[in-house]
Each structure stands twice: as C-alpha cells, then as structure tokens.
Amino acid sequence: MLRSPLRALLTSPRTRAFHTTPTLLKKAKLEAPTEKPKRVPVPKYTPTPKAIRGSKIKLPAARLLDPATGELGPLTPLPELLATYTTPRQTSSASSSSHTSSTSNDTSESTAEDPSTPLLELEQVSTNPPIVKLIDLKAQRAQTLTLRHRASARPTPVTDKELHLSWSMAPADLAHKLSRTRAELLEKDSACRLTVAVLTKKGQRPPLRAEMREFLSEVLDALGVDPANSSVVGPSPNDNWHASANPDPTPIATGSPSATVLAAGGRVTEWKPAEFARATATLFLQSKASPSASTKLPSKEQLRESVPKSVVGKEERRAKEERNRLLREKERLKAEEDLVKATKDLWGV
Incomplete structure (x- = not known):
C-alpha cells in the first residue's frame, strides 16, 4: 500500500540535522578580513645644505x-x-x-x-x-x-600672593609685616603678583577716603613703590564716594625720599589701579623678575672667543699642511739647483 508523501513524512522517525560546517568556524564571526595597517609615511629628512666655503x-x-x-x-x-x-x-x-x-x-x-x-x-x-x-x-x-x-631661556613663572591688613594695626606690627613681605616676595628673582587687602575690623568705624589714601601711601612706601606714581594719589575709577561721607576728597601727595630710593630699580609697580569700597581698599602690585646669573647672556668678547674646537682644529690643520707644502717646495727647488750645479761641474760648463 502506497503512502502519500505527507503521511510518509509525518510517520517517519525524526532525524537530527547534520552540519558539515566545522564547529569552530561556525562559532567564529565571519567578517571581512582586516587589512594589515600600513606604516605611517615618514617625511624624507632634508637637512639644510651646508654652506660652501x-x-x-x-x-x-x-x-x-x-x-x-x-x-x-x-x-x-x-x-x-x-x-x-x-x-x-x-x-x-x-x-x-x-x-x-x-x-x-x-x-x-x-x-x-x-x-x-x-x-x-x-x-x-x-x-x-x-x-x-x-x-x-x-x-x-x-x-x-x-x-x-x-x-x-624659559619665562619665569608668576606667583600670586595675598596680604591682609587692617586699618587699626599698630605701626610696629605693620612695618614688620610689610618688611617681611617685601623680603620674601618682592625682592626675589622670580616674578610675583601681590594683592594687598586692607579691611575694617568688626565694631570699628570705617575710615574716611583721605585716611585710606594716607594709609595706602605708607604701605606703598614700605613696599618700594613711589606713591606719587601710583593710583592712590589720584581718583580711582570706582571712586563713587558721597561728598557727605568724604568731606576731604583732595588727593594726598605723599612722596618721601625713601620711597624714591626704594623704587629706583622700578621692580615693584602697580599692574591694576587701586580699588576702594566703603570700608575696604585693595592694592594690586607686581614685581618683575630680575635676570639670574644662569640666564645672563655671555658678552660679545666671550662669544667671539668661544669658537668651536672643530673650526680651530681645521684651521690648525690647514696651516700645518701649508707649512709642509712650502717646505717640500723649498726642498724641491734646492734639489733642482743642486742637480743643475752637479751637471755643470760634470761637463765643465
């Protein structure tokens, strides 16, 4: 009895599918083969041609x-x-x-x-x-x-520092603090930017604008800045003090001889005008870096004398070769003269 194809398929025992592809190749990701990375082309070295001399x-x-x-x-x-x-x-x-x-x-x-x-x-x-x-x-x-x-020569790094003072400091304490600040920061070889903030302590009366300028002039004098050349003696850009609160807005021109002497080098200057508020004032100072002994350029005489040994040796070899050549030339001329003299003596000429 013949069976239909569908019935034969349904009644036949189930068989497991057989794969001819290897297991490792099946598990691997079949991707396009990656090309070998090419070496980055290095530009051809073209040195500066040596001068012909x-x-x-x-x-x-x-x-x-x-x-x-x-x-x-x-x-x-x-x-x-x-x-x-x-x-x-x-x-x-x-x-x-x-x-x-x-x-x-x-x-x-x-x-x-x-x-x-x-x-x-x-x-x-x-x-x-x-x-x-x-x-x-x-x-x-x-x-x-x-x-x-x-x-x-590398640029000298700039150091930023702050100094806080008060209007009611004792003169001895103020002088000691300013002298130590000048010795530690402003008189060193490196460049420095110093922000001096003068504050009002709690419970004290804020000083008048004229008193502020006088105090800041003393601070500048102690730090080596001529107050006559600073923004302290003139009106500040943010000087919007009321006339009633500042009955004496006239600038105080304080320029002592010591300030002129201290600022003779010109290393400490103001990089920004002084700022005034109701109870505080701020100075912005900077000190220029002085060239140290290691960064000083040699003199022209030292540079002219520091000719490389290769050049000196080359010139010495040239001079020696020239002397030897002249000596050989002299010996050749003498040999020719001796030969001529011997020929004349031989033939009786």
Missing part, C-alpha cells in the same frame, strides 16, 4: 658681495679673492717664496694667538651668477650662541 668653492671666478651696500664687485678670479680677503693662514699660492712663506707663517701664528682677530672666509652665495660673500666665523658663532641662549 673657502677652497671648496668650485667657481673659476666670482663677484664679491658688499654686505654694507649690497652691491657686487667686478668679476675676479677665485684664487685672487681667496688670497686677498681670507685669513692669511687660509691662503695657498703655489708660487710663494721661502721668505714669503716664513712671513705668512709668522703672521698666521700671531693671528692664531690673538683671539680678537676675526676668522675671515669666503662663502658661496649662488652659482649663476657666481657670487661670494665674506663672513667672520667668530661673529657668526657668536650670533648662533646668542640665538641659542635666547631660545633656551
């Missing part, structure tokens, strides 16, 4: 640039320029006599001993047109060191 200049002739006027000289053979404008120990002429060589050696030795003598050398400016200029190696080194010192 002295005997390394391969120009047959050149024009000398005048640094003062910017004008170009006539076209001159390069050996002539080297012999005329460079330091004597850098010149090399093949037709120098022994007397000239000894004189040039003495001159070069005396030049090397004198640190104030400039080291002159020709430097190529351009090839077409052929232009050269004359430089001083010591002056150029001094300029490089000066720029390096300025670049390495």
Whole structure:
C-alpha cells in the first residue's frame, strides 16, 4: 500500500540535522578580513645644505658681495679673492717664496694667538651668477650662541600672593609685616603678583577716603613703590564716594625720599589701579623678575672667543699642511739647483 508523501513524512522517525560546517568556524564571526595597517609615511629628512666655503668653492671666478651696500664687485678670479680677503693662514699660492712663506707663517701664528682677530672666509652665495660673500666665523658663532641662549631661556613663572591688613594695626606690627613681605616676595628673582587687602575690623568705624589714601601711601612706601606714581594719589575709577561721607576728597601727595630710593630699580609697580569700597581698599602690585646669573647672556668678547674646537682644529690643520707644502717646495727647488750645479761641474760648463 502506497503512502502519500505527507503521511510518509509525518510517520517517519525524526532525524537530527547534520552540519558539515566545522564547529569552530561556525562559532567564529565571519567578517571581512582586516587589512594589515600600513606604516605611517615618514617625511624624507632634508637637512639644510651646508654652506660652501673657502677652497671648496668650485667657481673659476666670482663677484664679491658688499654686505654694507649690497652691491657686487667686478668679476675676479677665485684664487685672487681667496688670497686677498681670507685669513692669511687660509691662503695657498703655489708660487710663494721661502721668505714669503716664513712671513705668512709668522703672521698666521700671531693671528692664531690673538683671539680678537676675526676668522675671515669666503662663502658661496649662488652659482649663476657666481657670487661670494665674506663672513667672520667668530661673529657668526657668536650670533648662533646668542640665538641659542635666547631660545633656551624659559619665562619665569608668576606667583600670586595675598596680604591682609587692617586699618587699626599698630605701626610696629605693620612695618614688620610689610618688611617681611617685601623680603620674601618682592625682592626675589622670580616674578610675583601681590594683592594687598586692607579691611575694617568688626565694631570699628570705617575710615574716611583721605585716611585710606594716607594709609595706602605708607604701605606703598614700605613696599618700594613711589606713591606719587601710583593710583592712590589720584581718583580711582570706582571712586563713587558721597561728598557727605568724604568731606576731604583732595588727593594726598605723599612722596618721601625713601620711597624714591626704594623704587629706583622700578621692580615693584602697580599692574591694576587701586580699588576702594566703603570700608575696604585693595592694592594690586607686581614685581618683575630680575635676570639670574644662569640666564645672563655671555658678552660679545666671550662669544667671539668661544669658537668651536672643530673650526680651530681645521684651521690648525690647514696651516700645518701649508707649512709642509712650502717646505717640500723649498726642498724641491734646492734639489733642482743642486742637480743643475752637479751637471755643470760634470761637463765643465
């Protein structure tokens, strides 16, 4: 008896589905393959080309640039320029006599001993047109060191401090507190901003505006600021005191000789005008940073003398090679003279 397909499917035993895909591959996330990260392209190192100087200049002739006027000289053979404008120990002429060589050696030795003598050398400016200029190696080194010192100098951090006073302080306590503040903050090498707030104690009468100005003038005098050059002696921007509450608004011009002496250096100044309220007053002072010994730039003489050892050694080697060349030339000329003399004696000429 034939069964229908549906009946055969319903009556057949259930079978478990068989998967041909491996279990590990099935559990893994099937994503697009990630590309290998490419290395970030590093820009090609292009150092500043070294200047062509002295005997390394391969120009047959050149024009000398005048640094003062910017004008170009006539076209001159390069050996002539080297012999005329460079330091004597850098010149090399093949037709120098022994007397000239000894004189040039003495001159070069005396030049090397004198640190104030400039080291002159020709430097190529351009090839077409052929232009050269004359430089001083010591002056150029001094300029490089000066720029390096300025670049390495870091700005001094500014310190913010506050000082609280009261109108009823005893003169001795006030003088002691101000002197200690000036010694600890304002007279140091670092920069400082000091906010002086003068308050009224509880239960006391607020002072008049004239009394406030007089008290602040004494504070400025003790801290090394000339009250005559401050905003205390003039009307303040927020000075809206009532005429009835301030019967004497006339500024008090107090400028003692001690204040002028203390402010002679000009290190302590006001960076903001003084502010007045009904019972308080505030001063805003700042002290400039004085250059310390470590950040001072060397003098021009010290910079000119601090020529790098590589330059000095290079010049010494050049001078030594020049002396050896002249000595060999002298020996060759002497050998030729001896040969000519021996030939004449042999043939009886």
